[in-house]
Amino acid sequence: MQTCIIETISEFKKWRAALRQDQTLGLVPTMGALHSGHGYLIESARRECARLVVSLFVNPLQFAPGEDYATYPRDLESDLAFCTGRGVDILFAPGEQEMYPRPQRTFANVEVLSDGLCGQFRPGHFRGVATVVLKLLNIVGPDRAYFGEKDAQQLALVRRMVMDLNLSVEIVPIPIVRGEDGLAYSSRNQHLTPEQRKVASALYRALQAADRMASVVEDPTQVKEAGLAVLRQEPLIRVEYVEVVDPEEMQPVERISGPVRIVGAIWIGSTRLIDNVLSEGMGKTLRPGENKMRRK
C-alpha cells in the first residue's frame, strides 16, 4: 500500500470526514527522520487501528533559541518510503505556515510535570510539545495516539494533559527500542561520529547500574551515584542530569518506596541524548526474566 501525503489541514479533514465511525484511527506523531523506534510505534498502531496516520512536523515551538531546530534531520522522501513499507495510510506533513498561520497566542502548559529534568535545561520546550500535541490531536482526531517511552517526561505530560483537558483519545505508551549495545534509538543518533557512537551506550549502562542499586537501597542519592559512576568513566560524555522520579508527575523522590523512573540526559559533543528505565524499586516483585540480571 502506498502511503498518501497530505500537507494541509483542510485536505486532511476531508479524508477524516470520509472515514466510517467504526474505523479506529491511530496517530503516531513524529518529527520525521524515522527510525526503528518509530517503526515499532507504527507496527503497534497498525495492529490496533483500522486506519493509521503518521504526522511529521518539526515543531519550531519546542526548540529553544540556540537549539538544533535548523539542523534537525529532515528527509521527507525517505520518511515517506518508510511509511509506505509499513502500512501507514496517511503521512500528514503540514508546513510551519499551516500549523501556525498567525502568531500563536494560545499555549498548553502542564505545570509541575514540565518543570524539572529536560524542562529545566530546555526552557519552553514542553510548552511547545504540549501545544503542538494538542493541536495535532484536535486536527487528526485519533482514537489512539502512540508515544515512545524514550521521551518519558513528554509521555507523562501528554497523558496528564489528556486527563486534565478531558480529551477522549487513548494515549498508548510504546517501549524503547535499543541497539545491540543498549543505546536507545533516536533521530539524533545519526549526528554521532563512530567514536561518539561507541561511548553513547554508557548512558543505558549507567541507568542499568542505577536500576540495580535501586533494587537494594531506598536512597535515591545512592542510586543516582551508581549511574553517575558509570558515566564518569567516559571523558567524551558531559552529564546533564541523572534523576530518580515518580513515574506520574516526574518529580524527584526522597525515598524509593515503589516504582520509580530513572532518567538521564547527556551530551556527547554537540549531540544531546536522553534515556530512562522504569525501576520497580526495592523489595518489589520483579518482572519475569529480569530477576537474574538485577540480582547478580
Place this chain on the structure above:
Amino acid sequence: MQTCIIETISEFKKWRAALRQDQTLGLVPTMGALHSGHGYLIESARRECARLVVSLFVNPLQFAPGEDYATYPRDLESDLAFCTGRGVDILFAPGEQEMYPRPQRTFANVEVLSDGLCGQFRPGHFRGVATVVLKLLNIVGPDRAYFGEKDAQQLALVRRMVMDLNLSVEIVPIPIVRGEDGLAYSSRNQHLTPEQRKVASALYRALQAADRMASVVEDPTQVKEAGLAVLRQEPLIRVEYVEVVDPEEMQPVERISGPVRIVGAIWIGSTRLIDNVLSEGMGKTLRPGENKMRRK
C-alpha cells in the same frame, strides 16, 4: 419539554454518543444564576441547533483569592426551571470534584489577549476561563458554542483559542441584553441595592459618550476622557478601567483608525460591573438606526 439534569461526565458522554451525527449540538456555557442575557443566548442557540446543552459550573479556577467565588449566586432549581421553559435538552451541571478530580496541572494560556483590562485586575482569571472552556468543549463536543458580548475579552480569547488550537467548534457571539436604562444584564446585578442599581447605568452612558467622541476624534485618550467624565459624576462609582482596544487582540490602540471596542469596568460598593460597545470609529459607515443616536 422538561430539561434533563446531568451531573457526571460519563453520563453526559452516554447521552452525547446516542445523538445522530446530523443533529447539530449547541452549547451555552454558564455559571448559572440565569437571567435574560442568558435567555437570549439560549434562544439564539435553540433556533440554530437540533440539540441544546446549557452547562452550569461556577469555576473556582477563574476566581482569584479574595474574589466572590463563595458568594457568587447559585440556585440550581431556578436555573433548571429557566432552562425547561426555553427548550434546553440538557442542563450539564458537574460538581467541582467531577471537573477537577485531581490537582489540575494543565492550563490553557492565551497570551497577549489575557494580559490587559480585566486580566490585569484579576490575576489568573483568564487562565481559568480558557482552561474550563477548553474542558467543557472537549466534554460536550458541540458544533456551536454561544458566548455573550458583554464579556468581550473572554469572547475574544475563546475565539483565538479555538483558532490557535484547531478546535472544530464554531464560536457564536451574542449581543448584550440591556435593561431599559441601558445597564447590561449580569448575574452580579442582583447584588446591587436599589440606590446602587440606579447609578449603575452610568457605565453604559459613559461608553456611549466615549463612542460618540470616537466618531469625531482619532485620539483614544480623548475618547476615554469622555467616558470617564460621565463616571466621575457618580460618587458611588469607583472606576477600574476605561480603555479603547482593537477588537481582536484587545490591545489599547494608539490611534482610532477603524473599529475599536470601548470597554469599561467599575466597582459599586463590593460589586464589580463590566460593559463594552463596539465603535466604528471616525468617518466609518455607521450601522443603520444607530446614526441618529450617535450623532445627536
